[in-house]
Amino acid sequence: MSAESPDLLVVGASFAGCACAIRAAQLGLKVRLIERKRDVGTRIHTTGILVCDAINSNHFLQNIPSGLTRRIETIRLFSPDLHEVVLRSPGYYFLATDTPNLMRWLVAQASAAGVDVRLGTAFTGARAISGGIELPGQTRAHFLVGADGPQSSVARTFGLSPVRHFLFGVEHELAQTKVPDANALYCFLTRRHARGYIGWAFQGTHAVQAGTAMRYRAAQGRAHALPDASGFFRHIAPVLPFDGAHKSAVRAGLIPCGGLVEKFAGPRVLLVGDAAGLVSPVTAGGIHMAWKHGWHMGEAIAGYLLRGAVDPGEVARRTYTRFAFKRLLRWGYDYFQYDWIFNALLHTRAMRAAAQEVYFHRRG
Numbered sequence: 001m002s003a004e005s006p007d008l009l010v011v012g013a014s015f016a017g018c019a020c021a022i023r024a025a026q027l028g029l030k031v032r033l034i035e036r037k038r039d040v041g042t043r044i045h046t047t048g049i050l051v052c053d054a055i056n057s058n059h060f061l062q063n064i065p066s067g068l069t070r071r072i073e074t075i076r077l078f079s080p081d082l083h084e085v086v087l088r089s090p091g092y093y094f095l096a097t098d099t100p101n102l103m104r105w106l107v108a109q110a111s112a113a114g115v116d117v118r119l120g121t122a123f124t125g126a127r128a129i130s131g132g133i134e135l136p137g138q139t140r141a142h143f144l145v146g147a148d149g150p151q152s153s154v155a156r157t158f159g160l161s162p163v164r165h166f167l168f169g170v171e172h173e174l175a176q177t178k179v180p181d182a183n184a185l186y187c188f189l190t191r192r193h194a195r196g197y198i199g200w201a202f203q204g205t206h207a208v209q210a211g212t213a214m215r216y217r218a219a220q221g222r223a224h225a226l227p228d229a230s231g232f233f234r235h236i237a238p239v240l241p242f243d244g245a246h247k248s249a250v251r252a253g254l255i256p257c258g259g260l261v262e263k264f265a266g267p268r269v270l271l272v273g274d275a276a277g278l279v280s281p282v283t284a285g286g287i288h289m290a291w292k293h294g295w296h297m298g299e300a301i302a303g304y305l306l307r308g309a310v311d312p313g314e315v316a317r318r319t320y321t322r323f324a325f326k327r328l329l330r331w332g333y334d335y336f337q338y339d340w341i342f343n344a345l346l347h348t349r350a351m352r353a354a355a356q357e358v359y360f361h362r363r364g
């Protein structure tokens with residue numbers, strides 16, 4: 001490898017890629033981070049809500065400037081016939097984020113940690129060479145991380161497993177409107193408008209964010225799964241009268257929901273975050289997992305390249321979350337999400353306890 005070649009090349013400068021690159025650079029690796037977008041604050045495809053577990057378990061995230069977040073402590077969960085259950089868990093909170101500027105902040109942190117960040121640079125292919133990988137015409141590296149999201153080109157290039165099970169989420173930013181309870185995440189169970197998931201709305205840092213996600217079956221095509229935002233807004237109008245509110249921006253994309261992919265590592269290549277399917281099949285939250293495992297894999301790769309420690313693929317096999325129970329819940333929800341069940345049972349103790357578990361992880 002030449003003197004300019006990085007030790008580690010990371011593809012994708014979102015949560016998983018930034019975490020991995022920052023941690024590996026902190027531990028002494030020469031890291032390059034490539035990202036196809038010229039500005040990571042554009043074409044945002046996430047609601048951007050952070051759970052407090054992510055903040056509490058990683059000191060780095062505690063440095064996020066307070067102006068980029070706002071705290072949400074209550075869940076207002078609505079049955080399909082719009083009856084409400086209010087859920088709270090002392091000490092537990094969610095952070096709504098100014099996501100475009102959070103992404104820009106993360107990339108700035110990577111640069112500050114010594115990562116060679118190359119925006120506007122797409123990964124288009126690579127090949128294995130002795131002791132590493134080569135991106136023809138670009139560079140060589142001792143290790144490659146695919147943090148390039150749910151339709152990973154790195155996975156395709158190296159014969160790793162693709163993500164096969166998805167939800168498709170669409171969210172609108174609604175300027176010039178407010179939700180009555182700015183401290184709440186409003187969640188709506190409705191098979192018609194959010195089959196396989198929920199609809200949601202909350203006061204974001206700059207606008208109300210409201211959307212739905214549905215089960216996406218590749219064979220039936222994206223159009224089949226596209227949530228009907230107008231229909232959803234009409235459905236929730238008795239609670240949140242958004243009809244006619246100006247839609248100022250849209251965030252949309254595929255969300256892995258089938259758990260960890262089978263083959264997520266090869267010789268000197270590893271997938272993290274959405275590329276590896278590390279998203280909760282129940283909540284569809286992936287930011288915490290992307291950050292946690294990205295950070296940990298940055299450590300593992302540094303240990304491997306600098307001290308000959310265990311192969312990072314092996315570390316990943318031991319530590320990546322498999323979501324066995326949550327995959328079972330996902331299966332149940334896919335097949336038994338009937339509105340009458342939630343209309344009849346949402347107020348019961350058992351259902352409240354289940355909801356408390358899903359939102360607050362047993363801290364009810």
Ligand SMILES: Cc1cc2nc3c(=O)[nH]c(=O)nc-3n(C[C@H](O)[C@H](O)[C@H](O)COP(=O)(O)OP(=O)(O)OC[C@H]3O[C@@H](n4cnc5c(N)ncnc54)[C@H](O)[C@@H]3O)c2cc1C
Nearest residue numbers: 012014015016036046047049123149169253273274286287
């Ligand atoms: C509508 C929606 C709402 C969501 N809301 C939440 C939420 O509120 N909370 C939560 O925890 N999770 C949420 N998720 C899931 C969460 O966004 C993802 O799990 C998380 O973003 C995964 O991070 P990542 O770094 O693995 O991948 P991504 O965020 O997908 O980032 C991949 C990056 O790789 C880049 N890239 C892709 N291909 C290439 C290439 N060939 N070359 C170079 N760069 C490339 C992309 O531009 C992108 O920057 C949501 C998802 C969707 C779709």
